[in-house]
Structures are given as C-alpha cells and as structure tokens.
Amino acid sequence: METGGMADEPRRLSDFLRTHRERILSDWVDAVRVLEPAKDLDQLVLLDSLPQFLDELADFLDDVRAGHPAKEPVNPHTIHALDRLEVGYDLTEVVEEYAILRRCIVELVHDEGAPAMRSAQLARLHAGIDSAIVTSTARYHQASERTLRALERISSTALTHGEAEAMLPELLKVLLETCASVDAASLLLLEGEVLRVHAAVGLGLEQSVGESVPVGHSLAGQVAQTRAPIAIRDAASDPMVTRESIRQAGLRGYYGVPMMLGEELVGVATIGSRHAAEFSEEDRLLFRTMSGRAAALIAKARLNAELARRNAELSAALDYRDRMLGILSHDLKNPLGVILASSHMLEKAALDDAQKRSLGRVTSAAGRIDRMIKDLLDYTRARMDRALPIARREVDLHEVCKQAMDELRLLNPRRVTRLDCEGPMSGRFDPDRVAQVMGNLVNNALRYGDPDAAIDVSLRRTSKGILLEVHNQGTPIPPELQPHLFEAFRRGPDAGGNGLGLGLYIVKQIVDAHGGSIAVRSTQAEGTTFSVLWPAS
Structure with a gap:
C-alpha cells in the first residue's frame, strides 16, 4: 500500500x-x-x-x-x-x-x-x-x-439644472426611469448631526421634503453612521424604518447607501419597491454608482454657489471702494487746488532761504498728492467702464517727451536721465496723456532701478508706429510678477511707502485708449525695458 x-x-x-x-x-x-x-x-x-x-x-x-x-x-x-x-x-x-x-x-x-x-x-x-x-x-x-447610459443622463441633467435644489429631483427621476423595480427614491443631505430630505420622488414621497432624521436613527441615519449600505425586506414593518412617510408608502424592499466624496459623507440615498423584497445586484450597483456621481455633483453645485456668493461680496466691496475713491479724490481736488494756487503766489513773494525751502517742500508734496488724485480719478473711470478722456491733436512726440523729461529732471536733479530721438515724431495723440505715460514709466524706473545708473528713454519710428522705450539697470522684475504688472494697486516688493500702485495700470489704460500696446522685458544682464508702441495713425 x-x-x-x-x-x-x-x-x-x-x-x-x-x-x-x-x-x-x-x-x-x-x-x-x-x-x-x-x-x-x-x-x-x-x-x-x-x-x-x-x-x-x-x-x-x-x-x-x-x-x-x-x-x-x-x-x-x-x-x-x-x-x-x-x-x-x-x-x-x-x-x-x-x-x-x-x-x-x-x-x-x-x-x-x-x-x-x-x-x-x-x-x-x-x-x-x-x-x-x-x-x-x-x-x-x-x-x-x-x-x-444612466451616468450620461445624470451629467446631462446636471448641465441643465446647475443649482443643487433644482437638480436633485431630476436625478432621482432618472433613477426611477432606469430601474423598473424602483418605485420611490429619496436624497437626504447631511446638515450637522441630522439628515434632511432635499429631494424625493415616487409614491407621494415628494411631500416628505424637509423632513429630518438624526444620524444613527432610522435606516438612513444608520447608513450615515456606519457609512455602509443597508437593505431590509419589509419597510412597512421593520423597526429600523421610523419615518412615517416611508411606512405609509407601502414599501417592501428598502435600500440605503452613503453618498461619499472621498472620506467625506455628503448624505444618504434610498430606494424602495412596492413589489420586490430585495433589489438585484445590477440595480444595487447602478444605485451605488449613481449615488456616488450625485454626491460629486452636489459638492460641485455647493462649491459653485459658495464661489458665486463670495464673488458677489467681493464685487460689491470693490464697487464700494471704487465709489469711495472717486468721491474722495473728487472732493480733495478743490482744497488741494487752493494749496497749489497759494504756494505759486508765495513763490513771487520776498522769502528768505529757509522759507523758500519750506515752500518748496509744500509745493512738492502738494504736487505728489495732485498726481495721486489724478491717478485715482483715472482708475475710477476705467473701473466704471468709462473710457479715459483722450484729446487727440497733431503733435510731435519728440517735443512732448522732451518737455516731460525736463520736468522730471527738475524733480530728480541727482539722477541721470537721457532722451534719444531719431527725427520728428508727428502724429495725432493726446500730449498730456503721452507725457503722463512717460512720466509714470520714468518714475517707475527711478523708484526701482539702480540709483547709480542712468535712465535711458528712446523714441524711434517703426513700420507699425512710434516706439517709446524706457530702460533702467537694476534688480530684474521676477518672472512670476511680470504678467501682473499692469494690474491696479500692484506694487513691487521694494516700493516703499510712496505711490498707490496705479502708475503702470494707468499707463496701460492710456496706451489702450490710443490703440497702442505695451510690453516689458527684464533680465539681470540686460536690465528692464518698458516698450510702448503708439499707432502710426
């Protein structure tokens, strides 16, 4: 053996x-x-x-x-x-x-x-x-x-009904139409420690919308607590079913699944049948899958609603700020005008050196405030979708820029500024706005550039128009900051306490109003150059 x-x-x-x-x-x-x-x-x-x-x-x-x-x-x-x-x-x-x-x-x-x-x-x-x-x-x-097919219908429904409250009943209708054995369905969303019925369809359960179930109570509450599906064979008599609306519906098979988004419980979905004591594996799978998709759609709808609410609040806050800035800058113009007029009158008086220095400081400070107020007024006009006032006339940009450069040199006697121009640069422009653009760009170069290096301004004609370039040496503009340079109230990291961060924003608005374009390039080796292309006509 x-x-x-x-x-x-x-x-x-x-x-x-x-x-x-x-x-x-x-x-x-x-x-x-x-x-x-x-x-x-x-x-x-x-x-x-x-x-x-x-x-x-x-x-x-x-x-x-x-x-x-x-x-x-x-x-x-x-x-x-x-x-x-x-x-x-x-x-x-x-x-x-x-x-x-x-x-x-x-x-x-x-x-x-x-x-x-x-x-x-x-x-x-x-x-x-x-x-x-x-x-x-x-x-x-x-x-x-x-x-x-069911998920495709759910996605289509979600696109048609963007808000969660309008979307949920439609999702349940898709489920009823897809599963012949399902006679009723409900969606209960988690609100703190309770589940509240936000949508219900079939057998008159629409009247149950608004009902609440504590977590841990009834079938839906048990599903929420265990975060696992639960099935019962006779909803009308099972003690786990405590909601009267479910008992009165005459349901036999009753099935609930948790609606999860990752590890987060969104709510509970339930289905019931008057004829079947239990649902097929296919129906359960479909219901679980649809519930998972519904959880994602609900979370997305809630996120969109919250985003819309915050955007509305932000827009209202910005509008209020802009109105206040407009009112403030407008109301400051008159008293500031008195200060500037008085300082100009005092310049003609017999003053000793100390008085002249004091008067010079007052005039300089008032001039800075005046420029800030003008910037604020321009900003509020642009924010309110009102075009900046542009008064075009035939001018020579060379003469406009030369005069603006002379004024800048008077205000910054210790800095070297150079203007290079190749012949006359005639065209139809607003000379005051062109001077404002050049002044803002040069002041920006003076503020952020190397104090020991010259600021170079050039004007030259190209096939597309007149090119104005302002160049300075110094620390380059970080690449991640460059796309945001022309946004309002955007200031560099080394801006100090002066300015509102509106200079480049207003430059962009003026250039756009002329139909031109502006660009910047900035590297350690070549320095920083702002290029403005004024259109030829």
Missing part, C-alpha cells in the same frame, strides 16, 4: 480543489496583484466571491462525474463581475482574473504531481471556467452599458 506523495493526494480534481482551497486562493491573490486596480484593494475586497466560486466549481465537477445535470457556477462569478465594475476594473482585467485562477489551479496540480492531473475532470474544469468567463463578460458588458 502506498504512503505519502501522490497516494495522499485526492484522485479527483473536485476533491483536490477542496483540499487545496486556501493554497489556491493565496497563490491567486499573490498573482493577481500585478493588475493595476488590484494593487491597493483590501484582501477581502480582492477575494470577493471567489472562494464561493471555487466551492461551486468543485460541486460542478462532481455533478458531471456522477452523471447528474451539471449546474454551472453562475451566481458567484456574476456578482464578482459586477463588483469588479464598481471598483474600476475594465473587462480585460476581469477576464485576466479568471485566467490567473485557471493557471494557479493547473500549476498546483502539476507541482504536487497529483493523480488529479490525469483526471477526466480536468477538461471539465476548463469548461467551467470558460463558462464563467463568458457569463461574466456578458453580465459585465450589460451592467457597464446600463451604468454608462
């Missing part, structure tokens, strides 16, 4: 599967982890209904051997295919799992040298697995197509 080795091994393949069940499952888990969706799945989720399928596969082999009508192991692998669809497998990966199971069984039989290797049941094993693959493929395809 033989002992050990092959004699200890089952002679029938069905018995071999039962004896080595855990080894087969362990080998399969190790091998299947190479599939991308399987890498991070919990082992229980990964195994799913496979142990049950292996048991039914063994029973299937016994039935064939005994000559009984063979009942193929249909249900476990059907459920397995649907579960895999839910966790993100594609059809190829579902089929690959069965191929890996086949390989694990055959290799183990061969490695053990088992008599089962010669069993007539081996061919039946392949037939059983092939049948499982065919059935799983068909079921997966049907469920996938059905789910995709």
